[in-house]
Structures are given as structure tokens and as C-alpha cells.
Amino acid sequence: MRNLQLPGRSPVRATEGMVATSHPLATQAAIDILKRGGNAMDAAIAASAVLAVVEPQATGIGGDCFVLYCPSGSEKVLAFNGSGRAPAAATAEWYRERGFTEIPERGPHAVTVPGAVDAWCRLIEDHGRLPMSELLSAAISYAERGYVVADRVARDWANNMPWLSEFADAARILLPDGQAPQAGSIHRQPELGRTLQRIAQHGRAGFYQGAVAEDMVAQLRRLGGVHSLEDFATCCGEYVEPIHSHYRGYDLYQVPPNNQGLTALLMLNILAGFDLSQLSATSAARLHLEVEAARLAYRERDQRIADPGFAQVPVAELLSEHYAEQARKLINPQRVAKALPEPIMEHSDTTYLCVVDNERNAVSFINSIYSEFGSGVMAPASGVMLQNRANCFRLDPEHPNCIAPLKRPMHTIMPAMLMQNARPVAPFGVMGGDYQPMGQVHVLTGIIDFGLDPQEALDAARAFYSDGKLHVENGIPASVREELSRYGHELADQTEPLGGGQLIWIDWEKGTLTGGSDPRKDGCALGY
Known part of the structure; x- marks a missing residue:
């Protein structure tokens, strides 16, 4: 037992259900879902969606996720790989011919197709109880009405302000008045809120097809990326x-x-x-x-x-x-x-969360845009900050992790x-x-x-x-x-x-x- 006269906190103990996340608003949203009859998978995705709004430096719908799930009564652990792939046009030769010696940390060439939303939709379809519209309601509210910036988030935000200011669309949304939001201030992301609404209404298609996908691909292409609408439409995670x-x-x-x-x-x-x-x-x-x-x-x-x-x-x-x-x-x-x-x-930065419900379904869930604020490429109309996972690839053709069309990079989360x-x-x-x-x-x-x-x-x-x-x-x-x-x-x-x-x-x-x-x-x- 800890020394109660020293700073610290006790572990949390309960019987019916438990949630642990890196942000209180996400933890509360997941607990609310459990109390409304949702299971551990429902709660995990609700929490992940909130984190995608309130910890924009660490995670988002423009990133990837991995999940381990042990259903109640089962001896088998299920694993889901929700990591996206390189564009079909991305070859090591393409980068080398243009003078690259490594994949850049920021910008369009660092972007792989985000796999998180596809994973959310698949996991809820297979293991959830509640509709996606209910699971995303808290995240939508925080994006549209605003949320209070937490202290660690504010610290990370301020540390990244100099380079973020070089990306105009990211700066417009993430640096209001040209500054990183301070702890205790309210931040809103209405564009992201509308995109979450589309996902709530249309599921996977609301992200990987139509206006949102067109917005992401147009921004990437404008900045010199080789991504296509087909790359997004065919994104698919796997057990x-x-x-x-x-x-x-x-x-x-x-x-x-x-x-x-x-x-x-x-x-x-x-x-x-x-x-x-x-x-x-x-x-x-x-x-x-x-x-x-x-x-x-x-x-x-x-x-x-x-x-x-x-x-x-x-x-x-x-x-x-x-x-x-x-x-x-x-x-x-x-x-x-x-x-x-x-x-x-x-x-890099990431968000991890875990949930256990009253039936003892257990979920271990991690979602990330990799480096803090990912690639810096913000899709202007949809408010999606895209990850920079391609930065994990190599350009050495002899290395097993060398970039190739539709290949997934080595992943840290x-x-x-x-x-x-x-x-x-x-x-x-x-x-x-x-x-x-x-x-x-x-x-x-x-x-x-x-x-x-x-x-x-x-x-x-x-x-x-x-x-x-x-x-x-x-x-x-x-x-x-x-x-x-x-x-x-x-x-x-x-x-x-x-x-x-x-x-x-x-x-x-x-x-x-x-x-x-x-x-x-x-x-x-x-x-x-």
C-alpha cells in the first residue's frame, strides 16, 4: 500500500465495470456507455472517439488503431489490425528519384491511409451492442460545442506550435488566434464534428467515400502526395x-x-x-x-x-x-x-485505453496519429488531421520494412x-x-x-x-x-x-x- 502522507493516488476499485483512459472526459463517456447497456467494445470506441477530439496532439480519426479483445466466456484472445497502408503509387524508387534519403516526418509523403474508422465500424458490427450514432454522440458534442483543454494536452500543444504554424489549415483549426490553446481554455473543432456526424450516420462510407475522402485526397494531392480515392475506398483492417x-x-x-x-x-x-x-x-x-x-x-x-x-x-x-x-x-x-x-x-504520442464490463468482456485498445499532431496535413473541410505512419518505413530496398505499394509500416502502438x-x-x-x-x-x-x-x-x-x-x-x-x-x-x-x-x-x-x-x-x- 502506498504511503498516504506522500503525493499520489490509490488504485480505483469496483465490481461492475471499469474504464481507464488518458483523459477524464473519455473515461466518463465510456462509463456512461456501460451504464446505458453498452458492452466493453462499445465503451472503448466511444472513449477512443472522445480522445480523437480532446487529445488532438496524440490521436484522431486520421490515424490507426490496434485492438485485443477477450470476449466473456471465451479462452481465445482476438486481435484486430487496424493499421492503414501506403498508397498504391508509393514506391521506394519514386522517393529516391526525387532525392529523398528517408521518408519525411511531416507533410503528405508521411501519410498512410488511416485505418481507425474502418476498425471502429468493423468491431462494433462484430462485437458491439449500441449504434455508432450513440457511441459518437459525446465526441460530436465536444467537437462542436467545445471542450476544456487539459494540462498535459496544453503542454504538448505549446511544444508543437512553431512547426504547426507552418501548415495553414492545421494552424487555422489548432492555433486559434495564432496561439496554442492554454490549459483551461475552450477549444472547438466544428469541421471534425461534422465529419463525426457523417460517420455516425453512414458508418465507414461516411469517411472513406464521398465528401470526406475527397477532401482528404484533394489536400494530399495538392501538397504533392500520391494518394488516390481508391486507396481510401479499399482500406480494410483484419483480424x-x-x-x-x-x-x-x-x-x-x-x-x-x-x-x-x-x-x-x-x-x-x-x-x-x-x-x-x-x-x-x-x-x-x-x-x-x-x-x-x-x-x-x-x-x-x-x-x-x-x-x-x-x-x-x-x-x-x-x-x-x-x-x-x-x-x-x-x-x-x-x-x-x-x-x-x-x-x-x-x-511520438498515442492514446491507450482499456475497458472491462460486468460480463468481463475485456478490451485493450490503442489509437494514434503517431508523432504529435501527426503529419501536420489537415483536410480543410473535414477537419481530419492525417497521421504520419509512413515515416516508419525505410527506403533501403534490402530492408524488410522498405516502403512499397499497399504495404503497412512497422507500427509502434x-x-x-x-x-x-x-x-x-x-x-x-x-x-x-x-x-x-x-x-x-x-x-x-x-x-x-x-x-x-x-x-x-x-x-x-x-x-x-x-x-x-x-x-x-x-x-x-x-x-x-x-x-x-x-x-x-x-x-x-x-x-x-x-x-x-x-x-x-x-x-x-x-x-x-x-x-x-x-x-x-x-x-x-x-x-x-
């Missing part, structure tokens, strides 16, 4: 077979490649050979082992993960015990390994589902672009190896290896920093919070739910 690995009596499920969820499983397999419980939860020794396992896992991610429809990804080999044993031999518990190639790390005895124990996720595998493992080992409750595990200070340095949050004590330095880590202060996260723990014996929400975001967990 995929989840991958999983065993860790100390639990099974962790992830979405398979093109998703980076495999990275977290590699880390856990490596760490399974170390008895972390004999260490302190706040020790340098624990952080060091996690960081070294991450370096090995991220190396494989950067070299191998790609769209399996275009490249061979050796998932079974990477998840084998033989691979874990060999990787483990490269780790010195008291010294940094110097010979590993550097992983490629980028900062990754929901997780923890299972035990063929039942869901915890839908959870950690935001933060490349940090996500490291973040998931840090939270999970906090709970399983060190007995932390969901809120304590999310609160715990974090570290991340990037650019040859170990970036540490200011919550890591000086004594731990000193010991990490003695291990050979070159330390750097982490200037921005590392990720964010949500988790709901299901106690089947007691019939209770326990939720936590990361203090690095504005959100909360609520139950009833």
Missing part, C-alpha cells in the same frame, strides 16, 4: 492471430507484426532467466537488466519487424527458448554491453492482454512510441515480480536507452543513478515524461476490478 509468451505463470498476448508487440515478448523471455524478485523494485540492478534486455529486443525489432504480407518475419524463432538463452548470455548483470548496435528511437488459466487478468498498455515495449515490461514486472498494485506500477519512475545514453526520469533517486553510472551507463536527464499507461486488473476470485491510470497524462480510471 490476425495474436502472438504470446509465457512469464512466471502468466501469458502475455500481443498483436503480431507489422506491430512491435513482439519486442515486449522478446524482453520478457530474456528476463525470465533472471530472478528479479530478489532485487529491489527501485534498484539499479533491476533497471539495468530491463534496459539490457530492451537493447537486445529492439535490435531485432529494427532489423526484422515489417508487414508479414511483404516480408518474412521469423516470429517463432525469435520467441523460442533457444533465442532467449543465447540473448541472455550477452547480458552482464553488473556491466553495460558495449557491442550492441544502437536501436533507432523516435518520440501495441495493446497488451495478460492472461492466466485461459482468462483475461489485465488489459493494459503503455504509450510513448518506441518506449512502449520497455514501458509494458517495466509495468508488468512491477506487478508480477515486485507485487505492486496497478497504480504503483504505473507511477514507478522510468528509464529508457536511446542514442547511446540511458535517459532517466527525475523520479529515479541519486543513489540509483550513481550505481547505474558504475555499471557503465552514460546517463541523461529525461526532459519529457516517458509514456503514459492504463491497466485494469481482474480478480476472478473476489469478483473485483482494480484500475490504474498514469500520472504522466491527464487521465483517470473509473469504475462502478
Whole structure:
């Protein structure tokens, strides 16, 4: 139990239903849906839609999503890949002929076709109870009537103001009066509200066909993109077979490649050979082992993960015990390994949420436009900010993640589902672009190896290896920093919070739910 005399908050505990998101308005909208008879999938999509309005720096209907879903009474985890594809005209040769050495971070060439709306519609059709018009009503209201800008959102907004101002249509909507909205101010997005209304009335066709699609494609083409109406009309997500690995009596499920969820499983397999419980939860020794396992896992991610429809990804080999044993031999518990190639790390933003309802349907749901405010390309009439997922592609024709027509890029956003005895124990996720595998493992080992409750595990200070340095949050004590330095880590202060996260723990014996929400975001967990 936490020290009640120190800052912090207790986990949320309830019996009937639980929602945890990165924004209070989204959490409340999802709870309202549950109380009106909706199930966990209904509530998740209602929350995701609200987040697409009130966290415009992190998510939106111009982005992608991935979902893990464990229906009540089922032993099977369902996985849905809602990531969009490159335009049919996008070839590596096209970019190289025009002098590109990499896919730009911003602008039309960074845009893949957004898959989120297609995924929402498919998931509600297959697993929901309520009509889309009811699920989107809260998001529509916040877009049209306005919402109060939250503190973390305002901070991110201000940080991105200089480059946003260079995109005229984005600036018109997102920088009213030429400034980023401040915390406590009211922001409206009427164009987005009208688009959400069209989706509520016409479903998938209201986004991928007709006026909204024409607006998005016209803007992309005007700026030099190669996208077509056909690219949008044919966008279609798919159910995929989840991958999983065993860790100390639990099974962790992830979405398979093109998703980076495999990275977290590699880390856990490596760490399974170390008895972390004999260490302190706040020790340098624990952080060091996690960081070294991450370096090995991220190396494989950067070299191998790609769209399996275009490249061979050796998932079974990477998840084998033989691979874990060999990787483990490269780790010195008291010294940094110097010979590993550097992983490629980028900062991005995302929204993650999870829902468990009174029937114990469990949803792990993540939606994102990748970098903060995505590509910067705002469709002017529909108010859709388009993602910049193509930035994850490579232009090296020998690399499995090289851009190609209708190919999906390697994806950072990754929901997780923890299972035990063929039942869901915890839908959870950690935001933060490349940090996500490291973040998931840090939270999970906090709970399983060190007995932390969901809120304590999310609160715990974090570290991340990037650019040859170990970036540490200011919550890591000086004594731990000193010991990490003695291990050979070159330390750097982490200037921005590392990720964010949500988790709901299901106690089947007691019939209770326990939720936590990361203090690095504005959100909360609520139950009833």
C-alpha cells in the first residue's frame, strides 16, 4: 500500500465495470456507455472517439488503431489490425528519384491511409451492442460545442506550435488566434464534428467515400502526395492471430507484426532467466537488466519487424527458448554491453485505453496519429488531421520494412492482454512510441515480480536507452543513478515524461476490478 502522507493516488476499485483512459472526459463517456447497456467494445470506441477530439496532439480519426479483445466466456484472445497502408503509387524508387534519403516526418509523403474508422465500424458490427450514432454522440458534442483543454494536452500543444504554424489549415483549426490553446481554455473543432456526424450516420462510407475522402485526397494531392480515392475506398483492417509468451505463470498476448508487440515478448523471455524478485523494485540492478534486455529486443525489432504480407518475419524463432538463452548470455548483470548496435528511437504520442464490463468482456485498445499532431496535413473541410505512419518505413530496398505499394509500416502502438488459466487478468498498455515495449515490461514486472498494485506500477519512475545514453526520469533517486553510472551507463536527464499507461486488473476470485491510470497524462480510471 502506498504511503498516504506522500503525493499520489490509490488504485480505483469496483465490481461492475471499469474504464481507464488518458483523459477524464473519455473515461466518463465510456462509463456512461456501460451504464446505458453498452458492452466493453462499445465503451472503448466511444472513449477512443472522445480522445480523437480532446487529445488532438496524440490521436484522431486520421490515424490507426490496434485492438485485443477477450470476449466473456471465451479462452481465445482476438486481435484486430487496424493499421492503414501506403498508397498504391508509393514506391521506394519514386522517393529516391526525387532525392529523398528517408521518408519525411511531416507533410503528405508521411501519410498512410488511416485505418481507425474502418476498425471502429468493423468491431462494433462484430462485437458491439449500441449504434455508432450513440457511441459518437459525446465526441460530436465536444467537437462542436467545445471542450476544456487539459494540462498535459496544453503542454504538448505549446511544444508543437512553431512547426504547426507552418501548415495553414492545421494552424487555422489548432492555433486559434495564432496561439496554442492554454490549459483551461475552450477549444472547438466544428469541421471534425461534422465529419463525426457523417460517420455516425453512414458508418465507414461516411469517411472513406464521398465528401470526406475527397477532401482528404484533394489536400494530399495538392501538397504533392500520391494518394488516390481508391486507396481510401479499399482500406480494410483484419483480424490476425495474436502472438504470446509465457512469464512466471502468466501469458502475455500481443498483436503480431507489422506491430512491435513482439519486442515486449522478446524482453520478457530474456528476463525470465533472471530472478528479479530478489532485487529491489527501485534498484539499479533491476533497471539495468530491463534496459539490457530492451537493447537486445529492439535490435531485432529494427532489423526484422515489417508487414508479414511483404516480408518474412521469423516470429517463432525469435520467441523460442533457444533465442532467449543465447540473448541472455550477452547480458552482464553488473556491466553495460558495449557491442550492441544502437536501436533507432523516435518520440511520438498515442492514446491507450482499456475497458472491462460486468460480463468481463475485456478490451485493450490503442489509437494514434503517431508523432504529435501527426503529419501536420489537415483536410480543410473535414477537419481530419492525417497521421504520419509512413515515416516508419525505410527506403533501403534490402530492408524488410522498405516502403512499397499497399504495404503497412512497422507500427509502434501495441495493446497488451495478460492472461492466466485461459482468462483475461489485465488489459493494459503503455504509450510513448518506441518506449512502449520497455514501458509494458517495466509495468508488468512491477506487478508480477515486485507485487505492486496497478497504480504503483504505473507511477514507478522510468528509464529508457536511446542514442547511446540511458535517459532517466527525475523520479529515479541519486543513489540509483550513481550505481547505474558504475555499471557503465552514460546517463541523461529525461526532459519529457516517458509514456503514459492504463491497466485494469481482474480478480476472478473476489469478483473485483482494480484500475490504474498514469500520472504522466491527464487521465483517470473509473469504475462502478
